[in-house]
Amino acid sequence: MIFLILLAVTIVEAMIIYKIRYVYSRQPIWGIGIVIAVIFIFYLISNISLNKFLGAYTFGLASLNLFFLFIMLVYMWLMHQDQKKVNMKQEADFLLVMGNKCMTERIPPILASRLNKTIEIFKESTNKPQIIVSGGKNPYSLSNKTEAEMMKEYLLDAGISEDYIILEEKAMNTIQNLEFSSIEIHRFWSKETRPKVTIVTSDYHLPRTKLQARRLGFKVQYASAKTMSMLKWPAMFREFTALLWYDRYVIAIVVGIDVLYSLSLYI
Secondary structure (H helix, E strand, O other): HHHHHHHHHHHHHHHHHHHHHHHHOOOOHHHHHHHHHHHHHHHHHHHHHHHHHHHHHHHHHHHOOOOOOOHHHHHHHHHHHHHHHOOOOOOOEEEEEOOOOOOOOOOOOHHHHHHHHHHHHHHHHHOOEEEEOOOOOOOOOOOOHHHHHHHHHHHHHHOOHHHHHHEEEEOOHHHHHHHHHHHHHHHHHHOOOOEEEEEEEEEHHHHHHHHHHHOOOOOOEEEOOOOOOHHHHHHHHHHHHHHHOOHHHHHHHHHHHHHHHHHHHOO
C-alpha cells in the first residue's frame, strides 16, 4: 500500500513538472490552483502517513512546490508593480531595444511590439536619441540575419533614418544585451556627462531586465511594450524558468536544505 501511494505521489509530481507549463500558458490561474491543490494533498499525506520515508518524501515535494510557487507569485507581483512604475522622466540619449528570438525571416509579434514602442518614443522625442538594436543570430533560426539586422530593417521600414540606428550583433541573452550594448554606448558617447539610457522591452521581461541591470550597476529608465495575453502567459512561464536558471546554484542549495530538513523531521 505504501509503495502504491509513493508511486502515485511520484506520478503526480512528474505530471506537474511535465504539464504545468501547458496549463499555465493557457490560463495562469488554473496552473496556480493545481499546484496549490497538489501542495495541500502532499502535506496532508505527510501528516497522516505512519511510514517515515513516505512522510519525508511527500513533505519534501510539497515544500519544493511551495518554494517554486512562491517565486512565481513574486515574479508576477513584481511584473505588475513594474507596470505602475515605468515612466520616462526625461528624454533619452539612447534607446536600447532588447532582442527576442527570431526563428524565421519575419519579426515575431513580441519583438515587433518592442520595436513599435521604440518607434513611438523616438517620434515623440524632441531630441532624437540613438537606437541600439541588440541581438545576435539564433543558431536554430531559418534566417541568416542577426536579430539586430532584422530589427534595423523594421525601423528603416518605419521611416527611421539609418543614422540613428546602432547594431549590437553579439548578444545571445539578457545579460549580454546589457553588457554588449553598454560597450556600444561608450563607443558612441563623447560627452563628459552620463548618457541617459532607456531600455525598451516587453512587460513580462521587465523584472529580469531590471534585476540584471541592477547587478551590473546600470542606472537607466525603462519603457514597457505591451504583450497580447495569448503570447504573454507562455512568455511569463519562460521568464520564471529563466530566473530559476540564473540563480540555479542558490536553487540547488535550497533543494539540498529541503531534502535534509524533510529527512530530519521523519527519520
